[in-house]
Each structure stands twice: as structure tokens, then as C-alpha cells.
Amino acid sequence: MSNNALWIILQKLRTPLLVIIVTYSIAMLGMVLIPGMDDNGHVYHLTFFDAFYFVSYMASTIGFGEAPYTFTYEQRLWVSVCIYITVVGWFYGIGALVSAVTDKMLKFEIMRNSFRKQVKALREDFVIILGYTYVNVEIIKKLHNVNIEVVMIDEDEDKLNHFLLEDFRLDVPIMIGDGLEADTLKDAGITCNNCKAIISLFSNEDENLRVSILTKFLNPKVRVIAKSTMLDITNSILDTDIGKPVNPFEIFAKRVDIALSSPHVLVLENWIYSNSDLMDKAIFLPKGKYIVCGYGRFGKALQEKFKKHDLDYVFIDEKRLAPRDMIESGKFIRAT
Structure with a gap:
């Protein structure tokens, strides 16, 4: 798990963990301080380990009974109070854990880390494709026919869910992200030696130019195939020395x-x-x-x-x- 994902979990569970620690500490301290009575009628005090053991199964509602000896009424009164304190603390912690697991940011970081591992595992030449469209799907099939791997990026989660239903000859790592951001392109492996090209066919041709310029700074060895139907954009893409403008018209x-x-x-x-x-x-x-x-x-x-x-x-x-x-x-x- 990446550092970002771990940090999100710790941030989400920080307060619930503190609540559980405080409620446990209060319950354990009371169990240690309140005197009990052994089988021979002698006064005794629970050790911190005995108190922790008892509070652990009491708070989790398992209930193994009174240990190591039968409790006095003072101890039972304190246990009755602690039951409500610790159980509420546990419910709060469990609710926070469920909320953390279903957090969109955490899911994104976990998926992002998995995506990075998939890209790093690529040993053959690969091409980065920005956007899930019918044209790009056909391009992927053509690339797979010549054993060239593909990495897909799209910021629309619904589109990528449909992309998962496509039947390709090779596995395609996919990532939800903005292809116009440097961090996203780095995660897609644009700085890798076996990354040979990036295909940008956005309908907004300014975005294709931006991808060309960004790629020039990140890895000038990567070729950029960009859609361009306007002369100014075409000339600007050619000025990057790595761009190949494509005019479908x-x-x-x-x-x-x-x-x-x-x-x-x-x-x-x-x-x-x-x-x-x-x-x-x-x-x-x-x-x-x-x-x-x-x-x-x-x-x-x-x-x-x-x-x-x-x-x-x-x-x-x-x-x-x-x-x-x-x-x-x-x-x-x-x-x-």
C-alpha cells in the first residue's frame, strides 16, 4: 500500500483509535483500583494484564465470565458502566473503519498504487493512450496485433467501467486520472525507457498541444501522436520536435x-x-x-x-x- 493510502487510513482512524484507547484505559484503571475478593475471602487487586484481558472480551461483547475470581458488587457496578463506555467506543471505531474503507480518495490511492505496479511490470514496448473512445479501442487492437502493450488513462470512471468489458488480446492497465497532469503521465510510465509513444486525440485540440509540450519536458524520447485540424495548433505541435499531428479531415x-x-x-x-x-x-x-x-x-x-x-x-x-x-x-x- 502506498504512503498516501496509509496516511488516509491513519487520518480517518486517528480519532476512533484515540477513543478506544481512552475508554480501555479508563475501564482498566477502574478494574485495577477497585478491590476484589478471592475464593478464600482475601482482598486482591487485578493486575493490568488481568484487567486488559477482561476488558478486551467485555468490550467486544464476547463475555467469558468474571476472571480470575468472582467479582464483588463494586466491581460489577464498575463493569456495568464500562460496558456502555467501551461498546459505544467500538461501534464508533467500526463505523469509522467502514467509512474509511469506502472513502473515494482511499479507493483512488489503492487503484493508483496497483496501476503503478502494473505499469512497472511491463517489459515490452508500450504506448500511452489518453481517453476511451471507439477510435482508441481500434488503435489498441491494432497495437496488440503487433505485440505492443497499451496503457489507458481516462478521467471518466463510467467510461473505464465500460472499457473493462472490452475484449483485448493483452491486458491493458487502466487509470482514472487527468492526462493533462504531469503526475498522471508519470504514473502511466511516460518516463520509462520502454514507453515509445503517447496518443492524444482529444476533441479540444489545445489539450493535445498541452500533452505534446508536457511530454517534451517529461521525456523527449517519447513520440506524441496528436489530433490537430487547425494550422496554428499543428505548427505548435511540430515545434515540439516530438509531435506528430494527425488531421482526420x-x-x-x-x-x-x-x-x-x-x-x-x-x-x-x-x-x-x-x-x-x-x-x-x-x-x-x-x-x-x-x-x-x-x-x-x-x-x-x-x-x-x-x-x-x-x-x-x-x-x-x-x-x-x-x-x-x-x-x-x-x-x-x-x-x-
């Missing part, structure tokens, strides 16, 4: 380009990346007018490919505005 637009010009090449490319089989049918995109809903960065990437192949097109968007020439030529309509 350009990737999809490129595939549309290949499908329009050389569909069989697209089949070959998918086969190379193990996305399909060579026997799959090629996708032949029809020649004609294309209607695209939405004119954002993705729409602009498609527009370049449409122009390249001299295709007719029209974009429909209710929020964005296009250049005047597109509106006048009827290639853009602002509507729902």
Missing part, C-alpha cells in the same frame, strides 16, 4: 481523392493497413453533384478534392458563412 479527404481517381489503390492501401482484404470490392464514387451538409474545416478539405476532380458541389450550413463567390455561384446555401 485531411485523411478522409485524401481517401475520397483516391476513391475518385484510383479506387483499386484505396483497396490496396486498406489491405496494407489491415483494414480490409484484397478481395473486397473497390469503392467507386459516382461522378456528379455532391451535396455536403456543413462547411467547416472538414468541408473545406473536401472542397479542395472536388475542385481537383472538377466535380460539381454545394455546401449547406446554417451557422457558417462561405466566401462571396461561393454564394453567388450557388455552391453554398445558408439553411438548415
Whole structure:
């Protein structure tokens, strides 16, 4: 158990332990000071060990009887008082123990310590993936196919509970945490020699840039694969010298380009990346007018490919505005 987890337990149980110690001490002191009577009628006093032994099974409500001799009425009166004092103390201690065991912070520290051990146990090359998404699940499967281990981080506990239901070929250490914090990345093993890359595909691209910069400081030998669709973010990621920006809009637009010009090449490319089989049918995109809903960065990437192949097109968007020439030529309509 880590020091943090031990400290949380001690902090939660400090007051209950003091209560139990004080109630035991009061009960034991009274048992020692109050005189008793042995079988021969002689006065005797319990030793501290005898008092501790009796109070122990009295407070736990086990009740082995009066020992070592039958108690006097004075002793029984004191025992009657001590029963209520010590039992209440024990109930308080047990309640505090249950509260400590179910404490979210304690659970987090225990899970964090287990996660660290799992990461340290990795002997093969591994990749850190930030966020549980469908795309990242497919990436994990591809990495496992080439025997590359994966470490997963996500700050959403519900998502990670669903992640546990995924069927992967290799075990994946998972951690609830913020991938934008240095301590979380260190726990994930970013400073390890066998950590080769970190994948950050957050929809907020500023976070991907932050991961790139943070990785640069923590371990410049680790490559960063980050999603970026904006030019400024892309340039900033490239400036870190370890970042590889990935623009999904350009990737999809490129595939549309290949499908329009050389569909069989697209089949070959998918086969190379193990996305399909060579026997799959090629996708032949029809020649004609294309209607695209939405004119954002993705729409602009498609527009370049449409122009390249001299295709007719029209974009429909209710929020964005296009250049005047597109509106006048009827290639853009602002509507729902």
C-alpha cells in the first residue's frame, strides 16, 4: 500500500483509535483500583494484564465470565458502566473503519498504487493512450496485433467501467486520472525507457498541444501522436520536435481523392493497413453533384478534392458563412 493510502487510513482512524484507547484505559484503571475478593475471602487487586484481558472480551461483547475470581458488587457496578463506555467506543471505531474503507480518495490511492505496479511490470514496448473512445479501442487492437502493450488513462470512471468489458488480446492497465497532469503521465510510465509513444486525440485540440509540450519536458524520447485540424495548433505541435499531428479531415479527404481517381489503390492501401482484404470490392464514387451538409474545416478539405476532380458541389450550413463567390455561384446555401 502506498504512503498516501496509509496516511488516509491513519487520518480517518486517528480519532476512533484515540477513543478506544481512552475508554480501555479508563475501564482498566477502574478494574485495577477497585478491590476484589478471592475464593478464600482475601482482598486482591487485578493486575493490568488481568484487567486488559477482561476488558478486551467485555468490550467486544464476547463475555467469558468474571476472571480470575468472582467479582464483588463494586466491581460489577464498575463493569456495568464500562460496558456502555467501551461498546459505544467500538461501534464508533467500526463505523469509522467502514467509512474509511469506502472513502473515494482511499479507493483512488489503492487503484493508483496497483496501476503503478502494473505499469512497472511491463517489459515490452508500450504506448500511452489518453481517453476511451471507439477510435482508441481500434488503435489498441491494432497495437496488440503487433505485440505492443497499451496503457489507458481516462478521467471518466463510467467510461473505464465500460472499457473493462472490452475484449483485448493483452491486458491493458487502466487509470482514472487527468492526462493533462504531469503526475498522471508519470504514473502511466511516460518516463520509462520502454514507453515509445503517447496518443492524444482529444476533441479540444489545445489539450493535445498541452500533452505534446508536457511530454517534451517529461521525456523527449517519447513520440506524441496528436489530433490537430487547425494550422496554428499543428505548427505548435511540430515545434515540439516530438509531435506528430494527425488531421482526420485531411485523411478522409485524401481517401475520397483516391476513391475518385484510383479506387483499386484505396483497396490496396486498406489491405496494407489491415483494414480490409484484397478481395473486397473497390469503392467507386459516382461522378456528379455532391451535396455536403456543413462547411467547416472538414468541408473545406473536401472542397479542395472536388475542385481537383472538377466535380460539381454545394455546401449547406446554417451557422457558417462561405466566401462571396461561393454564394453567388450557388455552391453554398445558408439553411438548415
